[in-house]
Amino acid sequence: AQSVTQPDIHITVSEGASLELRCNYSYGATPYLFWYVQSPGQGLQLLLKYFSGDTLVQGIKGFEAEFKRSQSSFNLRKPSVHWSDAAEYFCAVPNQAGTALIFGKGTTLSVSS
């Protein structure tokens, strides 16, 4: 069955430092993979998505993610974190029927000055 694991519940990064948020997936075929961000008190916004092709995907707000089939991973990266990046980050895959998203439990990102 499709599933997503985000191993890190909470990460704190200094402003200006690089960031990597981990996501591991379990999926029957070539996966569709998504990263969403939820700012405090807000709904979710799509950062980026992978369907096929180039395994390095560029997203909004300077984020990128790399699909690694051998590691069943789709980690999110940003070279220099800004204080406004503090939020909850969710990795997601479609369910088996493709009719809804299955979300990971999220990683809370805190940014220190």
Place this chain on the structure above:
Amino acid sequence: DTAVSQTPKYLVTQMGNDKSIKCEQNLGHDTMYWYKQDSKKFLKIMFSYNNKELIINETVPNRFSPKSPDKAHLNLHINSLELGDSAVYFCASSQVASGLSTDTQYFGPGTRLTVL
């Protein structure tokens, strides 16, 4: 212009009451969803509608009844509210006409329901 809107933003009510949450999207999408986010921020699909037809009904108590009067609206009615219903409820929509969830989903701002 708000793409996916929900009302109300906050809802505080007593156990046993019946309440509704409304959702509207102006994106022209064919598929709409309701998700529940619990106190640990875990997001889980509740319902999915494609062109007013129910696609998904996850293991949700039948006290929860979605209603889609047209493809731009998906309302959530909850009967006999319980303490465990306290959560943030998110509406979302996506363009995919077939109801498949491989397309980007656009989320509303959420409705925080507190049952006392």
